[in-house]
Amino acid sequence: MPENPAADSNAQDDLPTDTKLTEVVQVSPRSPASLDAGAQSGNSALSIEAASPLPTKSESDDDVADENTAHNNHSDAQPLSANLSLLPRCWAIIAPHALLITGCVASLLMGVSLGYLAFRPAAVESSPPVSSEPDKASASSPVRLFATTHRRNELIKPLFPFDLDQAVVDLGRRLFHEPALSGNGRMSCANCHSLAQAGTSRDALPRGINGQKTKFNPPSVLNAALSFTYGWEGRFATLEDQLDDPITHPDKLGSSWERVLKFLDGDASYRAEFIESFGGEPSRDLVAAALASYQRSLLTPNSQFDQWLAGDESALNSDEFGGYHLFKKYGCVNCHQSEGVGGSMFQKLGVAKNYFESPSDPTGLGRFAITQRERDRHVFRVPALRNVAATAPYLHDGRAETLEAVVAIMLEFQCGEPVNNEDVRRLTAFLKTLSGELPDTRAKDTGN
Numbered sequence: 001m002p003e004n005p006a007a008d009s010n011a012q013d014d015l016p017t018d019t020k021l022t023e024v025v026q027v028s029p030r031s032p033a034s035l036d037a038g039a040q041s042g043n044s045a046l047s048i049e050a051a052s053p054l055p056t057k058s059e060s061d062d063d064v065a066d067e068n069t070a071h072n073n074h075s076d077a078q079p080l081s082a083n084l085s086l087l088p089r090c091w092a093i094i095a096p097h098a099l100l101i102t103g104c105v106a107s108l109l110m111g112v113s114l115g116y117l118a119f120r121p122a123a124v125e126s127s128p129p130v131s132s133e134p135d136k137a138s139a140s141s142p143v144r145l146f147a148t149t150h151r152r153n154e155l156i157k158p159l160f161p162f163d164l165d166q167a168v169v170d171l172g173r174r175l176f177h178e179p180a181l182s183g184n185g186r187m188s189c190a191n192c193h194s195l196a197q198a199g200t201s202r203d204a205l206p207r208g209i210n211g212q213k214t215k216f217n218p219p220s221v222l223n224a225a226l227s228f229t230y231g232w233e234g235r236f237a238t239l240e241d242q243l244d245d246p247i248t249h250p251d252k253l254g255s256s257w258e259r260v261l262k263f264l265d266g267d268a269s270y271r272a273e274f275i276e277s278f279g280g281e282p283s284r285d286l287v288a289a290a291l292a293s294y295q296r297s298l299l300t301p302n303s304q305f306d307q308w309l310a311g312d313e314s315a316l317n318s319d320e321f322g323g324y325h326l327f328k329k330y331g332c333v334n335c336h337q338s339e340g341v342g343g344s345m346f347q348k349l350g351v352a353k354n355y356f357e358s359p360s361d362p363t364g365l366g367r368f369a370i371t372q373r374e375r376d377r378h379v380f381r382v383p384a385l386r387n388v389a390a391t392a393p394y395l396h397d398g399r400a401e402t403l404e405a406v407v408a409i410m411l412e413f414q415c416g417e418p419v420n421n422e423d424v425r426r427l428t429a430f431l432k433t434l435s436g437e438l439p440d441t442r443a444k445d446t447g448n
């Protein structure tokens with residue numbers, strides 16, 4: 001059980017991205033002690049990286065690598081040429097003793113070759129393991145294996161699980177499905193984020209406990225842990241911060257922390273679970289830690305596309321592969337990228353062509369609602385596209401009912417491309433390869 005839940009959740013934050021794992025390789029491939037330090041420094045850079053599109057990052061990584069090799073060649077070359085220019089002078093000094101030296105060298109060589117012959121069988125036997133040792137060592141490290149097998153140049157990255165405490169995850173799962181957290185005891189998180197419906201709702205704008213519609217379409221909680229910010233407008237920094245909104249907002253669970261904690265304190269089995277998992281009584285922060293842990297467990301790896309990323313050429317058929325090609329060609333990947341295939345930056349809806357009829361459409365304001373900066377008008381957190389085939393309806397207001405419809409909107413308003421059925425068909429085929437697997441621990445969930 002973690003002694004300090006805050007420290008534990010920090011530790012969880014340290015593991016989300018392959019980028020960080022890669023950085024770990026660069027920091028120190030072999031020393032486990034420095035893994036944490038590497039991951040932490042990776043974490044502190046997260047907000048900066050997250051705000052800038054990954055292409056710059058991966059390119060700069062490669063540049064750094066190139067520079068490193070160039071630098072090494074250069075520094076090797078310099079001492080060598082310096083030595084060469086010194087050669088004649090040395091030779092003049094050495095020449096008088098040349099005969100002596102030749103004799104010594106000859107007898108040395110003889111000794112060495114005799115020794116070699118004597119020990120040859122042993123040397124031959126031991127040489128393969130010795131010479132291949134560095135490769136073997138790097139291949140047996142999971143970090144290295146990942147770095148060498150996946151297609152590093154793609155902007156979409158495979159998923160890597162968080163290191164989570166199962167007891168905390170289980171408590172979080174229970175809370176996620178707990179109707180007593182709501183103001184009327186009848187609604188849970190799962191009502192709008194049903195796992196049976198890929199972590200979201202079939203309704204464009206579902207209703208909270210009072211029958212009031214939500215302002216936005218609920219994003220999926222699957223893979224939400226990977227997002228750089230939360231809510232369509234990027235209102236919340238972390239999963240833990242985000243929680244006050246669904247607990248208290250009247251268009252969601254419409255409850256209060258006072259009410260939630262009164263219920264949990266009065267429930268012997270919840271109290272026992274909190275004490276067992278955290279060593280502490282129920283509190284707002286521990287409820288948030290448990291729910292966030294549960295949501296961090298909701299990653300969906302091993303999609304067809306992940307298999308392709310891992311090097312399996314046969315994982316995509318020609319339409320799916322063609323769709324991915326278009327996804328890159330039209331620049332979709334410039335916005336929808338990294339592990340979540342989105343969730344890594346803000347972008348305007350309508351970059352290529354004005355999308356909103358009225359600039360003051362209240363749900364269309366986007367980040368402007370928070371920052372009041374004109375350049376944030378109609379700017380939204382780019383949604384993650386993993387499992388997108390199962391999360392209809394689409395867009396912040398749920399107005400696009402099918403994947404084909406939203407792909408056509410993207411082509412027209414985000415890419416400025418003419419919409420044709422063939423492109424839409426292929427892009428959709430590609431998007432369907434982003435559906436992954438929920439790990440077994442979720443099998444208990446019924447969805448509501």
Ligand code: HEC
Nearest residue numbers: 188189192207208214216217218219224230231232246252
């Ligand atoms: C009545 C429906 C409803 C309920 C109940 C509900 N949510 Fe949500 N959830 C939403 C909507 C709508 C949004 C989008 C809000 C926004 O963008 O500002 C959302 C957003 C989220 C997000 C942000 C996801 C992202 O990628 O940005 C998380 C996480 C989340 N909810 C978790 C929860 C949890 C945990 C609970 C239970 C405590 C819960 N929700 C209950 C409707 C609901």
Ligand code: HEC
Nearest residue numbers: 331332335347349351380382383394395396406410411414
């Ligand atoms: C300039 C950035 C940008 C580009 C380019 C872009 N998108 Fe998007 N995409 C967004 C944003 C922002 C949203 C959310 C808009 C909203 O709902 O307000 C979005 C939403 C989507 C959605 C709906 C997701 C959901 O859960 O509601 C899909 C699917 C999608 N994009 C696919 C694509 C495809 C396919 C392309 C290329 C043809 C593409 N996008 C190009 C930024 C972009």
